Amino acid sequence: MSQVSIRKIVKEYEGDVQAVKGIDLEIDDHEFVVLVGPSGCGKSTTLRMIAGLEEITSGEIWIDGDVVNDVPPKDRDIAMVFQNYALYPHMSVFENMAFGLKLRKLPKDEIKRRVDDAARMLDIEMLLDRKPKALSGGQRQRVAMGRAIVRNPKVFLFDEPLSNLDAKLRVQMRTEIKKVHQLVPTTTVYVTHDQVEAMTLADRVVVMNHGVIEQVGTPNDLYHSPATKFVAGFIGSPAMNFIPCQLEQAAGALRLRLSDKLSFPVPADRTARYTSHAGKAGLVLGLRPEHIAETRPHTEPNQHDFDMMIDVDEPMGMETLVYFTIAGAGICGRVNPNAGATAGQSMKLRADLSNMHLIDDGTGKVL
């Protein structure tokens, strides 16, 4: 039983700068929650407030049924993994991992047992006598995780733990973290700016921007049903295409007009939802790159072919990314590598509107 509950917390720095503007979040026992957002969105500040390293300006943080606003970090029963590991350079790996247990006056053999168990789980048994200086980045990361695991705390906090590793190691450690959470299912709050990390690790993702929560949901929720333009653009790589458009009503049918020459009928199941927005200014069509592909012989409902001049083609091996322009907006599509996409030549593409999003650019909300 270790739920974390964040209620209307605000963090204000000197000079009335609000880093976190009154957010609410309920984190369940055993849940892996990832806070994600661009730098300066308040995600790290939120994590540090949970840890007790930053004072809370207003609001409440509850851990396991108690308000912890005024509880010092050492009494919150949490463990934290820092971005640059924060290993004690003058202690060996064993001493680093045992430090928290030693301060809590656990018996020596119990400390040894716990450190050995964690070391075995993280595959760092042979490094226990070394000093942090003699370790590689990935090994230091494991030790930092080991230091958190041995404590057996109520909550794990991770502050961008993989951002100092190279790309390959990052992917590997990501899997490790997920594995560890499956073995030790402690409630976890994880901060990252990398949406792929967020998607792959989280039970639920919390997208933050400018000190507020944009959306909370499972990775698939966020990907398929973003609530705002920010979330739509932030989650997914390559990012969702945003194409300025008009919603035209003619003879009882709705059409999306992207340019003078290009318009598509709105899918039938969305007509009712969108009708009231017909003729409104500042609408944007959101369409993910995978919903723009090469044309195929067989057509499903809501798929529409159109011809486009390809500006740039980027072969990725399993797919080719094509870039083109509609009414000044740069668009990316993902086509089959054998579809013959060539820069400077026209190509027949197919837009699948069953997964389209209509966005009000003024409010940033997905309609």
Place this chain on the structure above:
Amino acid sequence: MADGSTMVIGAGSAKASASRRVGSLKKLARRRSTTALLLCAPLIVLIVGLKVYPTFYAIFLSMLDRKMEHFVGLNNFVYLLNRPSFQLVIFQSCLFAITAVVMKATLGFILAHLMHNIRGKNQRIWRGLLLVPWVIPLSLSTLSWWWLFDPSYSAFNWTLNWFGFESIPFLGTTWNARIAVIVVNTWFGAPFFMIMYLAALKSVPEQLYEAAAIDGATAWQKLIYITLPMMRNIILITVLYSLIVTFADFDIVRILTNGGPQDSTHLFATYAFNVGIESGNIPRGASVSLFMFPILATLAFFVLRDVLKRSKEIST
């Protein structure tokens, strides 16, 4: 035509060998080690002239008799060791240096922590103010202290009298005088420790303290397990440096007590001056001044070896 061409060739080869000589000079000048040596030369000359030569000359002098005519080996040292007055100098030098260094280091450590916790502009102001004792020429500030310690007219005794206490002869009795010179040395030297420790404190990553806070460390435990080990090298080096400088102190004792009362506050340097210059026994003065050298050199060797080992271990 054939002659002409021979001449030309001959002249050419002469030129070539000259230019080769210039070329090799250029090459020598261009070699990095040569440049480095040239740039260091003024400093090397200074060190040899002002340190190395006097040291060896002092060693040479210390083995002569009073008239500086006969070689007497280590007799001067043996004689000194058997003299109670010199045994007192050894005791007082050690008492003075060790107590003063411990007090300076402790006070500097506390001040550095206080400074470290003052945020923003105020820290600069306090730092500047606290550095003042270290910046004033020592002989001038010692003169002021001498005034403060004066038995009849001093501010200290005046204050004591005002509160109804008797005057204290600060420089008049053995232990009062010993404490007085230590106090002045501490007052003068603590700012140096403060500034060094403040720099060391600032270089300890904040995240180590955060990690320790989360690991459950109290403020005291953070000091013992994080701050002290991280500052260990700076502490060792400053203590070693200060120990050497304090053992060699001259100004304070010379001005404040001139070795008195009854030669009880003499240090190696003031005693060497007293014996060598004032009493005219230069060889014996030289042997006094050389006395601490082997002990301090051994200490320095071990401390620096440890520092080197530790800094290799910790640096990332």
